[in-house]
Amino acid sequence: MTGSRLTFWSIFTLAGLWMQSFMPGVDFLAPGLILSLQEEKPRATIVLGLIWLLLQEGTGSLAFGTVVLWYGVLAALFFFGHWLFEAKNFLFMIILGACLGVLHFGLMNVMTQLQDWRVPPGRVLLESVVQAVVFPVQWGLAYIIYNHLPHNGQDV
Amino acid sequence: MVLFVYLGLFTWNIRTGYVDNLASHTGLELTRWVLTPGRWVWTRVSSFWERYVYFVGLRQENEVLRDELARANEELVGAREQASLAKRLTGILMITPPPEWSREAARVIAHRLGPNAALETFVIDRGSRHGVEINTPVISPEGVVGRVLRYSMSAATVIMITDPNSKIPVVSQKTRTQGILVGRGPNLGMSLQYVALNAPLEKGETLVTTGLEGIFPQGLPVAEVSDVSREGSSLFLNVQAQALFDPKRMEEVALLRKIPPPRPPEATEADDALPDTSTKRPKGAAERKGEVKKRGRNEPPEARPQESLPRKKRGEGQ
Numbered sequence: 001m002t003g004s005r006l007t008f009w010s011i012f013t014l015a016g017l018w019m020q021s022f023m024p025g026v027d028f029l030a031p032g033l034i035l036s037l038q039e040e041k042p043r044a045t046i047v048l049g050l051i052w053l054l055l056q057e058g059t060g061s062l063a064f065g066t067v068v069l070w071y072g073v074l075a076a077l078f079f080f081g082h083w084l085f086e087a088k089n090f091l092f093m094i095i096l097g098a099c100l101g102v103l104h105f106g107l108m109n110v111m112t113q114l115q116d117w118r119v120p121p122g123r124v125l126l127e128s129v130v131q132a133v134v135f136p137v138q139w140g141l142a143y144i145i146y147n148h149l150p151h152n153g154q155d156v
Numbered sequence: 157m158v159l160f161v162y163l164g165l166f167t168w169n170i171r172t173g174y175v176d177n178l179a180s181h182t183g184l185e186l187t188r189w190v191l192t193p194g195r196w197v198w199t200r201v202s203s204f205w206e207r208y209v210y211f212v213g214l215r216q217e218n219e220v221l222r223d224e225l226a227r228a229n230e231e232l233v234g235a236r237e238q239a240s241l242a243k244r245l246t247g248i249l250m251i252t253p254p255p256e257w258s259r260e261a262a263r264v265i266a267h268r269l270g271p272n273a274a275l276e277t278f279v280i281d282r283g284s285r286h287g288v289e290i291n292t293p294v295i296s297p298e299g300v301v302g303r304v305l306r307y308s309m310s311a312a313t314v315i316m317i318t319d320p321n322s323k324i325p326v327v328s329q330k331t332r333t334q335g336i337l338v339g340r341g342p343n344l345g346m347s348l349q350y351v352a353l354n355a356p357l358e359k360g361e362t363l364v365t366t367g368l369e370g371i372f373p374q375g376l377p378v379a380e381v382s383d384v385s386r387e388g389s390s391l392f393l394n395v396q397a398q399a400l401f402d403p404k405r406m407e408e409v410a411l412l413r414k415i416p417p418p419r420p421p422e423a424t425e426a427d428d429a430l431p432d433t434s435t436k437r438p439k440g441a442a443e444r445k446g447e448v449k450k451r452g453r454n455e456p457p458e459a460r461p462q463e464s465l466p467r468k469k470r471g472e473g474q
Contacts, residue, residue, distance in 0.1 A: 020270050024270075025273060059266075059269040060271070061272065061305060062274050062275075067271070070272075111274070117275065117320075118321060119274050127271075
């Protein structure tokens with residue numbers, strides 16, 4: 001990974017964490033995972049995914065495992081959708097965002113039930129909608145910025 | 157001839173003063189009419205110039221004053237922020253910890269964070285390095301805020317009492333009515349459960365901790381009763397309450413930590429001086445415990461190996 005890409009991912013992670021503190025319940029690092037799967041080598045994606053996994057699990061309040069499922073299903077959806085759609089298509093990202101919204105609602109309800117906890121369903125639903133809207137927009141911005149990095153001259 | 161005319165005119169003027177008057181009324185007047193507009197013009201020009209110079213100076217002075225005002229505003233904002241911080245910290249310092257408990261201030265650095273934040277939580281800047289443990293009570297000057305859910309070296313996640321998964325045994329301060337205070341989520345207040353129908357609970361009463369759960373010290377204010385009503389065929393009163401703190405305005409909190417009771421030095425001396433009457437296991441008990449472990453708890457004591465006991469010789473003691 002070049003210096004510019006390293007800087008990009010570092011700033012992306014910091015900005016994502018800051019955004020998450022302003023909009024609780026929404027994952028601002030998930031679009032980075034998809035971008036990394038599209039653009040980076042598998043080893044870099046695994047390292048980034050592990051870092052983000054630890055960050056999300058550490059800051060959350062559910063027992064360990066929720067974010068593993070979250071990122072695991074996201075990666076699986078990407079690979080599955082990769083066969084059907086163009087991987088860098090914005091429409092595909094909108095569908096992926098919608099799937100993430102549904103996944104957030106389902107996963108929160110299942111995991112809190114498993115831990116015998118209760119969460120306000122209205123709040124989780126709102127977070128799911130925001131997640132579905134934020135995901136493609138953030139992916140688009142990150143994709144444009146990434147492809148304007150030095151040594152990354154591609155058609156945007 | 158000329159000299160004669162001059163001297164004659166001079167002498168005549170001295171005697172009569174006509175030429176002087178003529179000169180005064182013509183030359184002086186003319187000069188006045190010539191000089192006055194010039195003076196006016198000069199006054200105006202010089203006034204304009206002075207004002208121009210003054211304005212240039214004023215402009216510069218204005219810029220300097222603007223800079224000073226900006227700096228003063230900045231200092232004022234800083235001073236107000238410091239005053240607000242001092243007020244809040246004074247509130248934290250005014251919290252008197254219960255006996256055998258110590259208090260430590262902590263700053264709230266974030267509220268719910270990330271997709272995994274299902275509960276009503278916030279993050280503070282104190283962790284295991286500062287002695288924070290699971291279930292460490294967190295309070296504000298108004299009352300109980302929550303308890304520590306998880307922690308790292310220098311940060312901790314605190315679950316608030318307004319979370320639906322938070323349940324605290326409380327008692328009303330005035331009528332001593334007991335119940336379990338349960339959160340209902342953000343902006344939804346709290347409910348007091350299992351309050352008997354004939355309980356003399358009143359609206360406006362303060363609910364305080366009982367300490368029965370072993371987490372919070374006894375007598376800390378938690379919430380205020382906002383509504384008491386009967387609901388259908390329920391065996392219990394429907395009691396609504398409001399937390400005493402505002403989660404949105406919370407910037408600093410205090411952590412309560414139990415102080416371990418110091419062992420009095422004379423106790424150790426007394427241990428040496430007095431005979432042992434305690435229920436402490438005597439020496440060798442550990443070995444016997446090991447034996448119990450070896451033979452199993454359900455095994456009868458008769459099965460204990462006999463070689464450990466002093467054997468009596470045949471005929472001895474008879």
